[in-house]
Amino acid sequence: MKRSIRTKLFLGLSALMLFFVFISLGMTLLGLEKFYIWQKKEILISSSKKIYDLYEGNPEAMSLELERLGNTMGAGILIFSADGRIKYSSFFPVINDKISDRMPPPFLPFPDHKADEPVPRPHPFPDPPHHNQTLSKETIDNNSVLEMQRDTDLKIDFMVLRRQLKNNDALVIRLPLAPISESATVAAQFMALTGVLAILAGGIWAFFFAGNFTRPVRELNRIAQSMSKLDFSQKCTINRRDEIGELGNSINHLSDQLDTAISELNRKNQQLMADVEKERKLDKMRKEFVSNVSHELKTPLALILGYAEGLKENIAQDEDSRNYYCSIIIDEAEKMDKLVRDLLNLSQFDSGFFKLSRADFDLSILLKEIVLKYRTVLAEKGITLELDTEESCLVNGDILRSEQVLLNLINNAIDHTEFARKIKIYVENYNEKSRIYVYNSGRPIPTESLEKIWTSFYKVDEARTREYGGYGLGLSIVRAIQELHGNRYGVENVPDGVIFWFELDRVQNV
The missing domain is CATH 3.30.450 (Beta-Lactamase)
Known part of the structure; x- marks a missing residue:
């Protein structure tokens, strides 16, 4: 017990x-x-x-x-x-x-x-x-x-x-x-009575004295038990100028030191776990990257090798056949070149060593120039493009990378335009940001794919992507460039199509 x-x-x-x-x-x-x-x-x-x-x-x-x-x-x-x-x-x-x-x-x-001598006693007193x-x-x-x-x-x-x-x-x-x-006898009885009273009074005093004396010890024990459970929020409140008070101060100091040390250890442990998880994801991404690149290069290389061997073996006897073989080889080589350039760009952006060349530029002029470049392509595909922007909209950013973001979003819209075959580009200005929207009519993106489309080599429809020669890197480049700018980006489904958007820093007019 x-x-x-x-x-x-x-x-x-x-x-x-x-x-x-x-x-x-x-x-x-x-x-x-x-x-x-x-x-x-x-x-x-x-x-x-x-x-x-x-x-x-x-x-x-x-x-x-x-x-x-x-x-x-x-x-x-x-x-x-x-x-x-x-x-x-x-x-x-x-x-x-x-x-x-x-x-x-x-x-x-x-x-x-x-x-032996008798005591003399004078007469007349007898013994x-x-x-x-x-x-x-x-x-x-x-x-x-x-x-x-x-x-x-x-x-x-x-x-x-x-x-x-x-x-x-x-x-x-x-x-x-x-x-x-x-x-x-009376003194002994009185002592017995006072002894009983002293025992009763002393017992009461001893009870309260023991409780008061051991209260700090019980409090220290409670705090020590909390510390053993890694709960350092409890503090000793003993206000005494003796050894027990010094012990309470020492336990408070020890609690603070342990709390700091364990918090630091947890922080480093979380950082280590994050690094391990990041390394695991990087390793997974490397494997997926190698697998995706190998898969994407396999088809064009096979075509190039096949048609090159056909030319070598003189399978194409007439000039038109030889020109067709050469056009296939050139087309596949251009696709491989585009893939390699996109991979190089994405690698530079994700490395963290790429430096943006920020400057102020007119977003309206840039949009008008891009629309002008796409006029022939849009006419061939039967796509209507509508541009809604102000006469002048000054923004700040890397103009070349911002143009790359626009081109990737417009190319993505062209590849996925259906039904009304309509693309609309418009700008909305907020306090410190200008948001550029790129709308295309067509089928919505599945809900489970809205977050995944920003991942390298992700394709919602593999067959459709192969049809227009995409590799699933365009939106990954958009993500990387926007993250370098420190601006937001996104996508949302609307009843008759899809809207992609991104933001640029707005230059306030003085």
Whole structure:
């Protein structure tokens, strides 16, 4: 079973408090009464010394001091004369010079008195009956003896100090031990009660202290778990000027560093994946390029070889046949030349090293010149071309490459014109762009091919493309030139045909 550090700290503090409470209670039960007795013993000895110093033989002169000491100690004080008379008693007034039979013997054997010699007692005081049992005896000095006695009638223990005063008077201080035992018992009970209260209060304090002390640790643990899941958005909010606060700052710094490092690693990994994907696509494009070029060159080369061998073998006997063979060879060679030139142009554009020669030119003049060039071709094919443009439209770009874009789009329109056999070229000006539209009537382009037609060698209709001698490179060149200019291009189907468009940067009139 897993225990949290908060639980462990709470249990540890609670156990420590219990230990000290039980230690205190045990010491109170075992040692408090002995300590009280020892303390009373010292008080008796010091009080007897004080009486010894103050006593001059007349108790009446210091009766107030004797009464004060007796009340302070809670003990009875007796002073006997050398002949056995009671000169002072805090128990009862002396009546008729008689000693009560409950009084202790007035004299005591001192260290210089021999044990086998009887203690001299003057007449008329007879030996009192013995009601006290001596439990222990301790010699303090040459003039003092401390005894522990038990009253056999009252069943009470007493501490009795006997001291010989000046002029041979005797001092007896008698202190009952019952109040000491009672005080020790009450103190032990009070300690037990306060111990229980201390345990309860300490337990509550330990609970909140453990929670407050371990809260930063739990927060650091939560942040560390988030970091293990690569979530670096969580931050430590501990505001303390100690080691835990420094640890929180270090974890925040570590989180930032890891976030930066992993973000950089992800970026580089994505870049690497993009490079790998690009390389894969390039490799695929190379293979497709080789395959397409091989396919496109295969047919004209076969025709050239075939007709050349026919000429060599004199298969064509008459002049017209030989001229026909030669025209086929020349036509196929021109197609191959056009293919090679288009491939060279496309390679230059895609390499990224081709530089455009930008300049301002009049788009309207360029469009009119191109339409003029196509007049004969359009008339032969029965195609109507309509041009709608302003008298002057200044744009900026590479005029030769922009003309190439127009020629490719017009050639594409001528090859695909059907039905009404109509082509329309018009220009619309926007804020910073001029958009040129090339419309031709005919069948729409399939939706799935609208994005693919800009790819090299892609042909919507293979048979139709072969019919007009296309290789699927014209629109790829348009894409490459427009991307070099940084301008948009596109195509869209309309109800009666197709519209291709591209943009050029417009020159604002000053």
